[in-house]
Amino acid sequence: MSRLIVVSNRVTVPDKSGAAPAGGLAVALKAALGERGGIWMGWSGKSSGDREPEALSLQTHGNITYALTDLTDTDVEEYYHGFANRVLWPICHYRLDLAEYGRKEMAGYFRVNRFFAQRLAPMLKEDDVIWVHDYHMIPLAAELRQMGFKNRIGFFLHIPWPPADVLFTMPVHEEIMRGLSRYDLVGFQTDHDLANFEGGLVREGIAESLGDGRISSFGRTFRGGFYPISIETAAFADYARRAANNALVRRARQSIEGRDLIIGVDRLDYSKGITQRIDAFERFIRANPAHQHRVTYLQITPKSRSEVPEYEQMQRTVAEQAGRVNGAISAVDWVPIRYINRSISRPVLAGLYRMAKVGLVTPLRDGMNLVAKEYVAAQDPENPGVLVLSRFAGAARELTGALLVNPYDIEGTAHAIARGLNMPLEERQARWKRMMDHLLEHDVMRWCDDFLKDLTAP
Template identity: 75%
Template structure:
């Protein structure tokens, strides 16, 4: 069996006992690496003075070699905070108003990808299978091809892929497309993302569709297909069941009394629709006076990318909005919104999901959104809650038992909250039973295996891989 080499922007190192950090993706990838042996490479999270040469820190844990790259402060500013998160992230989430393209950031993005390639290439064996993750590292395969590597290289995009009219606003869109065409298999979250990608190839005659998921562009044949990511469903369901013994979960349950709980869990990001959601909850409370004092909305929102100005602004906006709503509709013995601006441990989170009557997952745009799947997995089969889900989340393509909403329509989300809270038990059970078997079958391990199988199959049956050229705009 070929070794597996995983490259991601950040690497979740195991703890001293060798256990992977909590989280389905880390567990699944570590399991695949343990089975096959291999390398996991990425940024160490450390920034060093620009005058110092970025080093490579190698750590061995069992059959896995962790290769951590230090980046200079300039690299972090341009590659990560700049082009990746102020250009590609908003662009892929259809927020052209927030893209701030700067040529120096673009140059830094390609420079760091080249740095990763130069550190990675000496570690690669001829039959290694390489799996690159997410928008930070789109050009990596092209850099490796230029260095002569002919290994099978796959890429998985965890976020949405935009349509041609959005992508083509990016001055270096062709360089990005050329980078993607250097991979053997490209994985997207939904069929809509694949359609958008195909449209980008066709619009300017960049490439053509060959059928059966195969495309040709820049002289290279590759596969682009749907591989919806998931969670470790069984383990998360077990964590939720065990959470009733957790002291923090017990305190939360006691503090709620007989009130119904609505829960939202999101990283602090403008794509998550948090302000729209708070406004929808306010609309629900205001227009349903009988609910006042009988329902609590818990919004958990850990801080994110504080070095990016838009995220600092959003943190202030969300806090002020939650405070305004609480000030307007609170009672002496009731605060409608509990806003928590820090991370909550996985086991506690599973317990909070389990006690919540409604899961409110309403991003404005999302590649998948695993919170929706976690909420469903955490529910009690005999008395499940109701998932309210944005139709613009990738999870909406799979979770057919959710109440789908347009997150921009405040009144519609408000009405969905009212419907969810009043839904009879049998209807809630029926909806949950539509979703849970699917999640148990299509868990994160299956996602991992299906992608790697596709990459192996393409290497055996696809046309010979030719190194795709690279635009020198970088």
């Protein structure tokens, strides 16, 4: 069996005990790498200042080698904060108003991908299978091909892929699409993303669709497919069952004093629809006075990319909005919104999901959104909660038992919250079972196996 080489912006390195940090993607990739043997390469998250980064830092656990490299301050600013997160991220999330294109940042993005290719090249063997992850690394295959490598190289995009009219606003869109054509398999989260990609190529007159996922473009024939990423469903369900004995979860249950819990968990990002969600919760409370004093909304929102001005501003906006709503509708013995601005461990999170009668997952745009899948997996089969899910999340293509909402429709989302809290047990069980059966069959290992099977197919 060929070795597997995984390349991603950041690498999940096991701790001193050899255990990888919890997380579905880390679990799946570690298992795939462990089965085949191989290398996981990426940025260490550290800067070398203005000095050239030292040699790769190599750590071996079992038959997996973790290869980390530092980047210079300029690299981090131009490649990561600049082009990746202030051009590609907003455009892929349909936020043209937030895209700030600069030629210097674009050049840095391609330069750092060349740097990664140069550092990876000496470790590659002729029959290695290379799997590249996410928008930070789109040009990597082109750099490796230019160096003469003919390996099977696959790419998976974890975020949405926009339609042509959105993508074409990016000055270097053709170069980005040319980079994707250098892969053997380009994977997306949903059929809609794949259709946007293939349709954009055809519309631009630079590709021909050959059927069966095959695309001819820029002098190459490659394949496109969609592979909805998932979670380690059974393990996460077990987390949630055992979390009842967790001291923090017990204290949380006591502190809500028998009220119904509504939960939202999101990285702090403008794509997550947090401000619209708080507006919808306020509308729900004002329209349903019977639920006042009887419900608590817990919003867990760890900080994200604080170095980017848009994120720093959003952090202030969300905190102020939660404070305004609490000030307007709370009482001496009731604070409706609890806003937590830090990370919570996954076992504790699983216990909080299981306590919640409604899970609010309402991004304005999301590639998949694994919180939705975690919430479903964490539920008590005898008394499951209700998932309120944005139709603009990739997960909406799979989780047919959710209450789908338009997050821009504040009134509609408020109505869905009320419906979820008042839904009869039998309907909740039927909706949950439909989603859970799907997630047990289509877990993260199935996602990993399906992608690698197609990548290595003749």
